[in-house]
Amino acid sequence: ARYNAKKVHALMNDVGIVRNKAKIDGAILSAKSYLDIMEKGPGFSKLLWDFMDGKPLVNHFKTTASVPASTPLSVQISKELSSRGFKFVGPTIVYAFMQATGMVNDHLVDCHCHATCGKTRRKPRLKAK
Structure with missing residues (x-):
């Protein structure tokens, strides 16, 4: 910076x-x-997780062809980040970030990681009084 x-x-x-x-x-x-x-x-993590209501989205894809490159939610987050001055944060990059950070569980249903990753939940932060 x-x-x-x-x-x-x-x-x-x-x-x-x-x-x-x-x-x-x-x-x-x-x-x-x-x-x-x-x-x-609000902080970067809070900004992003507020789009998710604090919990990851668990998908139930059976084939890799079913996994999208972007979603309406990644489009929405992309627009928010762009409006805040971020560059090169298109919907596909944002969706890949969401997958990599556990905001979205796109492991195929027959993958051994699917059930484990589906159990993760972000701890809610205490709100200031």
């Missing part, structure tokens, strides 16, 4: 990363947006 033009220039010359100015600028803007949510907003 604190990268300046000199650091961006150095990144553009770093052969070890994808040297795309828009992606570098987007990562910096997203980091600033994240900090803003953490400092002035």
